[in-house]
Structure formats: C-alpha cells, structure tokens
Amino acid sequence: MKRLFYFTGYRLSVLYWKGKELVGSSSFEPTEAGLGEFRNYLSQTENIPGKFLVDVIEEDFRNEKIPHVGRNDRNSVIGRLIDRYYRASQDYCYSEVIGRDKKGRKDDIVLLGAMTNPQLIQPWLSVIDECEVPLSGIWTLPIISKKLLKVIKATSGCVLLVSQQVNSNVRQTLFRDGKLISSRQSIINQDIEDISNIGELAEPEVNRTIEFLRAQNLVAVD
Incomplete structure (x- = not known):
C-alpha cells in the first residue's frame, strides 16, 4: 500500500494506492475541526509512510547562469x-542543472524553484509529525509532471503542458528537451457544475503565458 498527501492550496486529500490502483481517498478542510x-x-x-505533493500558486521558478565548476563549488x-532569492523558503527549494550556455564561457544554466509561502502546508506537516507518520519527501506538481512527457511522447523541443487539477485554476508548465524550465498557475472563472468550456477559458491564459515566455526569450517567436 502507498499513501500520498495531496495539497492544492486549500484542502488536503489523502490518497491510497495498491499497486497501480487507487483504492481510497479522504479530504480534510483547513479549519480547526478539519485538522x-x-x-x-x-x-x-x-501508519503507512507517505509522500507529500503540493500544487499551489505560491511557487516561483527562475533560471540562473553560474560558472561550470565541480559539484561542491556548484x-x-x-x-x-x-x-x-528564497531565504524564507530555504527548506522548500529545488535546483537542477538544465543545460549550458552556448556562448561565452559556457556557464551552467540552473533552474531554481521554491514555495514562496511554505506556511500554507505547516499545519498539515505539524499533524503528520505529531502522529509520527514517516514522509519520504515533499514534491511540487511541476517537478513530477515531467514524467508525463514520455507517456505523451513529448520529450524533445519546447512543450507547454497545460493541466487542470481544480476547477478554479489551470497550470502551465514549460519543458525544453524534457527539462523543466518554468511553471505558473492561473485562476479561471469556471463553473464547478460545467467543465465543458475549459478550453475557452484556458486559451487566454495560455496565450498570455506564451507571450511572457517569448518576452523572456524562453521560447522562439515562431
């Protein structure tokens, strides 16, 4: 049996898997009664060990160039x-070398990511710690979503992965040759009772994201 704690910025869901089959789930509100x-x-x-997955708007990504040096210096x-950049979130940061500059001294290009408001998950983590439930780690949705690229056969070139986990938001994650470059979550005004217009609502957000990525030289104009 495997257990996943899934936090979407408001409530927490607990999901159970047996093999590859989802066999149970429960949700809890972020109130005193819910906790x-x-x-x-x-x-x-x-007391099954678990993993903690986070999908929140309060997450930031940035690309930085650093000298190409050994592991310790890097x-x-x-x-x-x-x-x-993330002094208040140092325990909730992610970094990965995603490429090298093709010009000049050929610096490493590093992706930095962090939850900018880790206090959101602290009440839940405190209860998990209090109940002595082992956690193998905390991940965010953009980081693990790159595993989908092989499934959809999109591991080369620039790929903008658009997904929806809750009715009010869409997430857009940019990959280049299988490497995570950037991700953002946008709010949309979708009727919870009718999801048929998701494409119409998401299109303006996707277009805005593409224009932003072009302005940042993260994707080509064409």
Missing part, C-alpha cells in the same frame, strides 16, 4: 542564490 479530523484519521489508520553557488 482535528485529520489527526484522528492518522491515529486510527495504519552547490555552494546555488546555496548562495537560494539564500538571496
């Missing part, structure tokens, strides 16, 4: 960048 129900739930169910440089 109490979550605490009771963890206390009364089997980690030191990245550590200083994280301290500069």
Whole structure:
C-alpha cells in the first residue's frame, strides 16, 4: 500500500494506492475541526509512510547562469542564490542543472524553484509529525509532471503542458528537451457544475503565458 498527501492550496486529500490502483481517498478542510479530523484519521489508520505533493500558486521558478565548476563549488553557488532569492523558503527549494550556455564561457544554466509561502502546508506537516507518520519527501506538481512527457511522447523541443487539477485554476508548465524550465498557475472563472468550456477559458491564459515566455526569450517567436 502507498499513501500520498495531496495539497492544492486549500484542502488536503489523502490518497491510497495498491499497486497501480487507487483504492481510497479522504479530504480534510483547513479549519480547526478539519485538522482535528485529520489527526484522528492518522491515529486510527495504519501508519503507512507517505509522500507529500503540493500544487499551489505560491511557487516561483527562475533560471540562473553560474560558472561550470565541480559539484561542491556548484552547490555552494546555488546555496548562495537560494539564500538571496528564497531565504524564507530555504527548506522548500529545488535546483537542477538544465543545460549550458552556448556562448561565452559556457556557464551552467540552473533552474531554481521554491514555495514562496511554505506556511500554507505547516499545519498539515505539524499533524503528520505529531502522529509520527514517516514522509519520504515533499514534491511540487511541476517537478513530477515531467514524467508525463514520455507517456505523451513529448520529450524533445519546447512543450507547454497545460493541466487542470481544480476547477478554479489551470497550470502551465514549460519543458525544453524534457527539462523543466518554468511553471505558473492561473485562476479561471469556471463553473464547478460545467467543465465543458475549459478550453475557452484556458486559451487566454495560455496565450498570455506564451507571450511572457517569448518576452523572456524562453521560447522562439515562431
């Protein structure tokens, strides 16, 4: 049995898998009563190790160029960048070398990412810790979504992956040759009772994202 804690910025869902089959789920509201129900739930169910998945608007990505150096020196440089940009979120940061500059001294291109408001998940993590439930890690949706690229056969070139996890938002994640470049979540005014117009509502957001990516020279004009 596998367990996943899934946080979408408001409520927390707990999902259970047996093999590749989803066999159960429960959701909890971010209220005092909801946290109490979550605490009771963890206390009364089997203590299965879990993973924590986050999908929130409060996440930032940036590309930085750093000298091409050894691992230890690279980690030191990245550590200083994280301290500069994400000092309040240092425990919730991600970094990955995603390429090399083709000009000049051929610097490494590093992706930095962070939850900019980690306090959102603290109440849930506190209950998990209180109930002594082991967590193998905390991931965000953009980071793990690159695993979908092989499934949809889109591992080369620029790919803008558009997905919807909750009715009010769409997420747009840019990949280049299978590497995560950037991701953002946009709010849309979708009727929770009617999802047939998702394409119409998402199109303006996708167009705005493409224009922004072009302005940042992250994708070609064509």
